[in-house]
Amino acid sequence: MNKNASGKAWGKGHWLLASVTLLLLLGVALLLGASSAQALDENNCLSCHGTPGLTKTNGNGDVISLFVDEKKVNTAAHRYIDCTTCHTAEPHKVETALTKLSLAQKCGSCHEYQYRLHLDSVHGRQLVYGNSDVATCVDCHSSDGSPHSVIRVLEYAAPAYKKNIAQTCARCHGDEGLMASYGIVDKVYESYMRSFHGKAMQLGAYEISQLDKATCANCHGYHDIKPASDPASPVAGLENLAATCEQCHTGAGVKFASGFLGHREASTDNVPVAYYTEIFFSSFLVIVIGFGALIVLLAIVRYSLNRWRE
Amino acid sequence: MATLVRTVTLKKQAEDQIARFDIHQRIQHGMMMISFIFLVLTGFPLKFSSAGISQWWVALWGGIEATRAVHYAAAWVMVASCLYHGGYLLYTVLVLKRPFPIRIFPTPRDARDFFLEIMYFTGLRKEGPHFDRFSWREKFDYWAIFWGIPIMAGSGFILMFPVAATNIFPGWIVPVALIAHSDEAMLALTWIFMVHIFFTHLAPGIFPLNKSMFTGKVSRERYIREHPLEYERMVSVRRPEPEPEAEPVPEFPAPPVTPGPEEEKETE
Numbered sequence: 001m002n003k004n005a006s007g008k009a010w011g012k013g014h015w016l017l018a019s020v021t022l023l024l025l026l027g028v029a030l031l032l033g034a035s036s037a038q039a040l041d042e043n044n045c046l047s048c049h050g051t052p053g054l055t056k057t058n059g060n061g062d063v064i065s066l067f068v069d070e071k072k073v074n075t076a077a078h079r080y081i082d083c084t085t086c087h088t089a090e091p092h093k094v095e096t097a098l099t100k101l102s103l104a105q106k107c108g109s110c111h112e113y114q115y116r117l118h119l120d121s122v123h124g125r126q127l128v129y130g131n132s133d134v135a136t137c138v139d140c141h142s143s144d145g146s147p148h149s150v151i152r153v154l155e156y157a158a159p160a161y162k163k164n165i166a167q168t169c170a171r172c173h174g175d176e177g178l179m180a181s182y183g184i185v186d187k188v189y190e191s192y193m194r195s196f197h198g199k200a201m202q203l204g205a206y207e208i209s210q211l212d213k214a215t216c217a218n219c220h221g222y223h224d225i226k227p228a229s230d231p232a233s234p235v236a237g238l239e240n241l242a243a244t245c246e247q248c249h250t251g252a253g254v255k256f257a258s259g260f261l262g263h264r265e266a267s268t269d270n271v272p273v274a275y276y277t278e279i280f281f282s283s284f285l286v287i288v289i290g291f292g293a294l295i296v297l298l299a300i301v302r303y304s305l306n307r308w309r310e
Numbered sequence: 311m312a313t314l315v316r317t318v319t320l321k322k323q324a325e326d327q328i329a330r331f332d333i334h335q336r337i338q339h340g341m342m343m344i345s346f347i348f349l350v351l352t353g354f355p356l357k358f359s360s361a362g363i364s365q366w367w368v369a370l371w372g373g374i375e376a377t378r379a380v381h382y383a384a385a386w387v388m389v390a391s392c393l394y395h396g397g398y399l400l401y402t403v404l405v406l407k408r409p410f411p412i413r414i415f416p417t418p419r420d421a422r423d424f425f426l427e428i429m430y431f432t433g434l435r436k437e438g439p440h441f442d443r444f445s446w447r448e449k450f451d452y453w454a455i456f457w458g459i460p461i462m463a464g465s466g467f468i469l470m471f472p473v474a475a476t477n478i479f480p481g482w483i484v485p486v487a488l489i490a491h492s493d494e495a496m497l498a499l500t501w502i503f504m505v506h507i508f509f510t511h512l513a514p515g516i517f518p519l520n521k522s523m524f525t526g527k528v529s530r531e532r533y534i535r536e537h538p539l540e541y542e543r544m545v546s547v548r549r550p551e552p553e554p555e556a557e558p559v560p561e562f563p564a565p566p567v568t569p570g571p572e573e574e575k576e577t578e
Contacts, residue, residue, distance in 0.1 A: 193359070196356075196469075196488070198359075199356050199359035200356075200374050202359045202360065202365065203355055203356065203359050203364060203365055203368040203374045203377075204368070204373055204375075205369055205373045205374075207373075210373045210374060210375065249472065249473050250473065251473045251474075251477075252472075252473050253476070253477075254481075255476045255477070255480065255481045256472065256473055256481055256484070258480070258481030258482070259472075259476060259480075259481030259482050259483065259484040259485055260481075260485075261485055266485065266489075271482050271485055273486055274482055274485040274486050274489060277489045277490060278493075281489060281490055281493035281494065281497075282493060284493075284497070285493050285496060288497055288501065289497065289500050289501070289504070292500070292501055292504050292505040293504060295427075295428070295431070296504055296505055296508050296509075298428065298431035298432060299431055299508070299509070301431065302430065302431040302432075302433070303513065303514050307514070
C-alpha cells in the first residue's frame with residue numbers, strides 16, 4: 001500500500017489517464033476488428049468455392065457454378081451448420097443430379113414436418129413429377145433461389161417475411177404467361193394490392209405488430225397450400241372461405257364471405273351490384289368534377305379579363 | 311335576421327361589419343373543416359397506396375394503425391357536426407320558434423342565376439347575377455353535403471364494421487361501400503379544393519383568405535357586392551330607432567323576410 005502516491009512518477013492521475021487511453025484503444029481495436037459473423041466452414045470449402053466464377057462442366061456438358069457467395073452465407077440462417085451437413089462428408093464425390101426435388105428432400109432431412117406438408121401441397125405434388133415450374137423451399141425462403149441465402153422468416157429481408165409474402169408469390173403468380181399455362185387467369189397480385197388487406201400491408205411499417213392483415217398465405221395456407229378448387233383448401237367454397245375470414249373477422253359468416261370479389265374485378269357476372277356502383281360513381285365523379293372545373297375555368301378567364309381591362 | 315355590427319379594427323378605422331354566421335354555424339363549419347382535413351390526410355394514402363410518398367406519409371403518422379385511428383376519430387367528429395347541425399335546426403325552429411330557414415332551399419331563381427353567371431363569365435352579359443342571402447354556388451356546396459355525408463358516413467361505417475354490416479345487409483354491401491367511399495371521397499376533395507376554395511377564398515375581392523366563416527362577419531362593402539338583394543332588404547326593413555333590449559338574433563341560415571326589428575349595435 002502506498003499512501004503517498006503523489007510523490008511517485010506514476011501518480012493517480014497518470015494511472016487514470018493510462019487506463020482511459022487503454023480502454024479507448026481497446027474500443028478502437030474492437031471496432032476495427034469487428035466484422036460480420038463468419039459462417040462455419042470446418043473444411044475450408046470457401047477457400048476455393050468462395051472464388052467467383054468457379055465452375056465445372058457436368059456429364060451433359062452443362063456449365064454449373066460452384067461459387068458460394070461468402071457474404072450471403074455469412075448471414076444465412078444456417079451459417080453455423082457446416083457445409084458437409086448438407087453436402088455430405090465427401091462432397092466432391094456427389095454424383096446425383098441436383099433437382100428441385102432433391103433440393104427439397106435435402107431440406108426435408110431436417111425440416112421433416114414442413115417437407116411432408118409441402119409434398120402434399122399444390123406445389124409439392126407437381127414437384128414429385130419433376131415439374132420445375134413449381135415453388136419449393138428455396139423459391140420462397142431465399143431471395144435469390146440459392147439455398148446458401150436462406151434467411152430466417154422473421155428477418156425483414158426474408159422473402160417469406162409477412163410484408164414480403166405477396167411480392168414473393170407474385171414472382172410466379174404475377175407472371176401472366178406462366179399462370180395462363182396452368183389455367184390461372186385471375187390477376188391475383190393486382191387484386192390483392194387493390195384490396196384493403198394489400199393496401200394496409202403495403203402502407204404498414206415492417207414491425208410485425210403492424211402487419212396483422214391477411215396476406216396470401218393467411219387465406220391459402222403455407223407449406224400445405226392447396227388450389228382453391230381443392231375441397232381441402234381454406235378458401236374452397238363459401239363455407240370454408242367464411243371460416244377463414246372468421247379467423248380475423250370475428251363473427252363473419254357466409255354472407256360476409258359472399259361479399260368477397262374473389263381475385264377478380266367486379267363485373268356483370270361477378271358481384272354485379274359492385275360493378276354498377278363503380279360505373280355510377282365514376283360517371284358521377286367525372287360529371288360533377290367536369291362541371292366544377294368548367295365554372296372555375298370560366299370564372300378565371302372572366303376575372304383575368306376584368307383585371308386586364310382595368 | 312342579419313345584424314349590423316359596427317366594429318373598430320386594429321387600425322382604429324371604423325369599418326362596417328355585418329354579422330352573417332352565428333357561433334353555432336361557425337362551430338359546425340369548423341368541426342366539418344377540421345375533420346375533413348384529417349380525413350383527407352389519413353384516407354388519401356390508402357387510395358394511392360402504391361405511391362412511395364403514401365408509404366412515407368403513413369410512416370410519419372406512426373403506421374397504418376395510427377392513420378386509421380385518426381380517420382375513425384375524425385369521422386365521428388364529422389358525424390357529430392352533422393348531428394349538431396340538424397339538432398340545432400330543430401332547436402331553433404321548434405323551441406326558439408324561429409322561422410324555418412327557407413332561404414337555403416334551391417329555387418328556380420338559382421337556375422336563372424346560374425345561367426346569368428355563366429353568361430357573365432363567357433362575356434354574354436356585362437354583369438353577373440345579384441344574389442340574395444345565398445348564391446347558387448353556396449347552396450350547391452351546402453346541399454352537396456346532404457348527398458355526400460350519407461354516402462361517406464354510411465359506407466364508412468360499413469367498412470368500419472363489415473361483419474355487423476353483413477349481418478343486416480347482403481355480402482356485396484362491403485365491396486360496394488368501398489367503391490362508394492373511395493370515389494365519393496375523391497369527388498368531395500376535388501370539389502372542395504377546386505370549386506369551394508376558389509370561389510370563397512381566391513376570387514377577386516376576397517383573396518387571399520375569407521375570414522367570414524371564422525369571425526361570422528362580412529364587411530358591409532363586400533356584403534353589398536356579394537349579397538346585394540339581402541342587403542337591400544336588411545336596410546329597408548331596418549327601423550330608424552334600434553331597440554336596445556333586443557338581442558341580435560343569429561340566423562340559421564336565414565329567416566324569410568318578415569318585417570321586423572333590425573338591430574344595430576355599436577361596439578367601440
